[in-house]
Amino acid sequence: MMKIGVMSFAHMHAYSYAACLNDLPKATLPAVWDDDPKRGKAAAKRFDAAYFSDLHRFLYSGLDGVIVCSENVKHRKMVEAAAKAGLWILCEKPLAVTVADARAMIAACKKAGVGLGTAFPCRFAPTLIEVHDRVRAGELGEIYAASCTNNGKFPGGWFADEKQAGGGATMDHTVHVADALRWITGKEFVKVYCEKGRLLGRDTNSDDVGSVHMEMDGGTIVSHVASWNRAKSFPTWGDVTIELIGEKGVLHVDAFSQKLDVYCDKTMRHEWASWGGNADMGLVRDFVEAVRARHAPSVTGEDGLRAVEVTEAAYRSAETGKMVSVRA
């Protein structure tokens, strides 16, 4: 039985990961740490775990690993502390707010001899796994171009504060697609151009929409919309879509559109009810297995770093008005 703690419930994905831990037969969630005692106590109660306000006591409470879901800017401190305690780590995306932080985190884990994973649940979505397998089997031939979106509703809270999130919608919603494309095509990003702005009136001190253009090695061209452009009244949280233009054909995937349309008179709302695979469960199961076998999770810290390199380049591009190299 692997004992996995959750470090901070600042990111709402923590609730889903905690539920997965409780459901998995080979894992338990004995301990929760949070620098917000109210939030931490409530989560501990909900998931039947012990709440710790003291980080040190939490880290040395007999855990095998931790899932880090703090505000983005705190990822580095959390991961370094957990690594020092010898714990396996799954860190919420983006791995870090800067490339320098991400590198330091990877180095700390390497030094401590612990596995570090980045939470990219898209890699465990059955829809995207199918896309990956078909592309790798050569069904589309060479991939010439990709046009992607990761749209969402405005998350508010600390996400709206650049100081805590490290950026706005462009940071929040570029990493999933960047990682998915690297994984699906096996290519790396080399150049980025970005136009972004606070154009949708969302209550943030950063951008609420970004239009990103990228180039991968071998010349594959990529466009992407990273946004919090979904209306409050939109029937679901958002989307991840990818259109691949290949030598032998075109593939379009709307990764989370396995859904029912629900029309409810009690709330006067139209919403989606999803019935597709549970990507979070795949992600957490993979992590628990890595902790048990004491190897790296299948989506590594390096994968997280590659995505951070892309977002950092996007912000650098927006600042300079130029297309920039990913490896500065």
Added chain:
Amino acid sequence: MNVAIVGCGAMGQLHAQMASNCGLRIAVCADAVKARASALAKIHGAVAVADIDAALARKDVDIVALTSPTPTHAKLIVAAAKAGKAIFCEKPITRTVAEGRTALTAVQKAGVPLFVGHVVRYFQEFEALRLQAQSGVIGHVGFIKTFRGGMCPVGSAGWFRDFAKSGGAVLDLLIHDFDWIRYAFGDIERVFCQNLMRERPTIMDYAMVTLTLKSGVIAQTIGSWAHPEGFRVKAELCGTDGMLTYDSAEAPIAVMPRQHGKKSPNTIVPSSPVDKSPYQLEWEDFIAHIGGHAPARVTPEDALAALHIAECALKSAKTGAPVTV
């Protein structure tokens, strides 16, 4: 009024019907390939000619409809203007902005009306999007996303697939969206573009363009000549208080022809009939303009501005840098 159709291919045939629906007489059908001119002339009881200059000079012609391949437009506009004809020209106005300027000068000098077929302004769904946005129902619009595309067209003698002639998906296809975005949301400050045709002389093109408007609004437009079949248009306007979305795939009618044998896979052909074709609406607007009424919804300057944006986009694709419009 009498019309001469110059270029009797796909668009020539369509516009002959539209002009005829408006009560105009198709007097002459001209095409570099005589057989094409004859085929269309037969339908409309017109004269078929292969001598284009002679067709433009005819006394019994009041309006010239230029529906020949894009690189032929410039010379034909100048000739028609010199002959004193009212001119309907398919988009793009010309292949290059430099040609377009020369053509406009000739038109102004001759004082003849010129209308360029930026038909998306007349599409009911796009006009509805524009009016809904203008009504304020979704607050202030800050982001626009469009998709337009399908199969790579061929055209007579394969002219669409010759980048030098058609300008690829950017100049031939996305020019529609450039024009409509400019019409509905204002002038463009800069453009960034990636496309395929530039580097890969294949049978396909795929173009991805970001327009940054003077107002700060960002628009991302995708144009495809890379799909194996079909044609689809999508548009999404995102505002401070909501969203407007349109997808042509959600058409009210879907026709599924039963195909026997093992030819090609069956295709679903969507259909979305309206009271009046947008192509007829543009002819009605043009005719009213010839009659001395207010300027048409599309002015020659608008057409030149859209072409300029397309040229800037192609320059950006080549240099990998944004281009100020």
